[in-house]
Amino acid sequence: MMTGDQIELVQESFAHVLPAAAGAAHTFYDRLFTLAPETRALFRGDIDDQGRKLFLTLAAVVDALDQLEKVVPVARALAIRHVGYGVEERHYSIVGVALIETLRGALGVRFNPETEAAWTSAYAILSGVMMSAANETASVKHVVAA
Secondary structure (H helix, E strand, O other), X not given: OOOHHHHHHHHXXXXXXXXXXXXXXXXXXXXXXXXXXXXXXXXXXXXXXXXXXXXXXXXXXXHOHHHHHHHHHHHHHHHHHHHHHOOOHHHXXXXXXXXXXXXXXXXXXXXXXXXXXXXXXXXXXHHHXXXXXXXXXXXXXXXXXX
């Protein structure tokens, strides 16, 4: 669970990144594809469009961090779609690293240890929900196929 201070740090820092979302999205995907080149094949559409979707999703999640009951169903649905795209559980940690590195670069000195810890906590909650939903989906598909 995140504290109120952590939620505030995530929301305030994201407000500073949002005006440069297109550049941050490019940085994120460059970092992701460097860390895990095989993930490039998971993106079939326009990467600029994907970047817009990423930041719209992040904005919705960041805005609702104090109301996780609203975020969880959206995160679960997103994870289920990601299973169909070929996303694997190991990709979630790589995405987390790419996200934190992107935020560090975009925020500079604003990305202090407290802000990094808050983002790490937020991503751990979100990715945990998503991995759980993805694993449940994979289990159901495995049972149905058997």
